[in-house]
Amino acid sequence: MSAREKIAYVKGLLDAGKPEDKLALSLFNAVVEALEALADENGELKKQLEEQRSAADDLYSICGELDADLSDVESRLGIDEELDEDEASLEDDYTEVACPSCGLHFYCQTSMLSPDDHCVECPDCGEKVDVDLEAEDHDAD
Structure with a gap:
C-alpha cells in the first residue's frame, strides 16, 4: 500500500467514525492534512530525483563519447600516454x-x-x- 493509499484509508476511518470530541476531530484532520502535504512533497522529490538521474546518465554518456573522441584524435596524432x-x-x-x-x-x-x-x-x-x-x-x- 502506498503512502497515498494509507492516508486515504485513515481519512476514511475518520469520516466513518466521526469522533464526538471536536478537538480530537480537528487534531486528526490536521494530521491527515499534514500527511497529505508530506505525500505531495515526497512525490515531487521523487520526480525531481528521477530528472536528476536522467540528467546524470546523459552527462555520463556525453563524457564517454568525448573520451572516445579524444582517444580517436590522440591515435590520429600519434599521441601516446x-x-x-x-x-x-x-x-x-x-x-x-x-x-x-x-x-x-x-x-x-x-x-x-x-x-x-x-x-x-x-x-x-x-x-x-x-x-x-x-x-x-x-x-x-
Whole structure:
C-alpha cells in the first residue's frame, strides 16, 4: 500500500467514525492534512530525483563519447600516454645551460658529467661552461 493509499484509508476511518470530541476531530484532520502535504512533497522529490538521474546518465554518456573522441584524435596524432612518462624522464636526464660567453642556451645530459668536474663545452663558441646541478635540483622541487 502506498503512502497515498494509507492516508486515504485513515481519512476514511475518520469520516466513518466521526469522533464526538471536536478537538480530537480537528487534531486528526490536521494530521491527515499534514500527511497529505508530506505525500505531495515526497512525490515531487521523487520526480525531481528521477530528472536528476536522467540528467546524470546523459552527462555520463556525453563524457564517454568525448573520451572516445579524444582517444580517436590522440591515435590520429600519434599521441601516446607513455609519451608523458618519456618526456618526464628526459627532463630528469637533461639540464639547460646558458653560455656566459656567447649567450647560447643548450641542454646537456647530466648523467654524462663527471662527478668531479661539472663543466661542458659550449657547442657554439667552445668555451667551458660550469653546470650548476644544485640549481636544477631546487627547480625540480
